[in-house]
Amino acid sequence: DECGILYFLGTNRGTAPWKNPHEIGAVTVSSSKLANDSVSATAICGREVCRCVAVPIKNNWFIVDFGSLYVCLTHYSLRHYSSWDTECLRNWYLEGSNDLKTWAIIKQHKQDKALYGKGSTHTWPVDANGRRYRAFRIRQFQVNSNKHWYLACSGMEFYGEVHDAPLTAAAVGPQIPDGSFFAYTKDFDECGILYFLGT
Numbered sequence: 001d002e003c004g005i006l007y008f009l010g011t012n013r014g015t016a017p018w019k020n021p022h023e024i025g026a027v028t029v030s031s032s033k034l035a036n037d038s039v040s041a042t043a044i045c046g047r048e049v050c051r052c053v054a055v056p057i058k059n060n061w062f063i064v065d066f067g068s069l070y071v072c073l074t075h076y077s078l079r080h081y082s083s084w085d086t087e088c089l090r091n092w093y094l095e096g097s098n099d100l101k102t103w104a105i106i107k108q109h110k111q112d113k114a115l116y117g118k119g120s121t122h123t124w125p126v127d128a129n130g131r132r133y134r135a136f137r138i139r140q141f142q143v144n145s146n147k148h149w150y151l152a153c154s155g156m157e158f159y160g161e162v163h164d165a166p167l168t169a170a171a172v173g174p175q176i177p178d179g180s181f182f183a184y185t186k187d188f189d190e191c192g193i194l195y196f197l198g199t
Helices: 005-010 041-045 193-198
Strands: 028-031 061-065 070-079 092-097 104-109 121-125 135-140 155-163
Touching (some): 005 155, 028 041, 041 061, 041 155, 061 155, 121 155
Antiparallel strands (some): 028 061, 061 135, 092 104, 092 135
16 A cells, blocks of 8 residues: 555655655665575565565575664565465564664564465554564565475565654663662562562
8 A cells, every 4th residue: 555654755755756765765675695586675665566586595584674763563564476376475573673683573473374376465463562673574484385495575564653763761661770689588579670660
């Protein structure tokens, strides 16, 4: 549709005709090694069904980096590639990061059969637990519908709240003073770390 964050950025935040948001510098797309006959990974931010596919290795991936923007996801969409009805994603993680080094699993898909043929699309709800991320990664951890490791994807879209800063400690509760010590007095007392965080 035209309601997602990538579409919005591709229209220069609603002020211009749509262009691929990677090509105008609004996001940065990267991937694990692509097949020789694949289009550029930037196509996953595009509007066309195409042949975009990573080589068959475990943990192959695509990343969309929003740069200075931070997204609290509510939903995300994927689109299968144009070549075959097979090779559909079945087992993958949606992960988030704010430094492109440390990744948190946001959603895990096991034998998810929502993508079923060439050009097929699906949108999944996401419980981000209030967390914001600047980058999102699709990482395949087990074989696809054809029992291969090819990662085929010709489109992504993201939905949710966009912010210009990550979630700070102040936003999620008071900071714990450095060196704080929580001493045991009795089982399930009110002196533990979990009790403190819950208050």
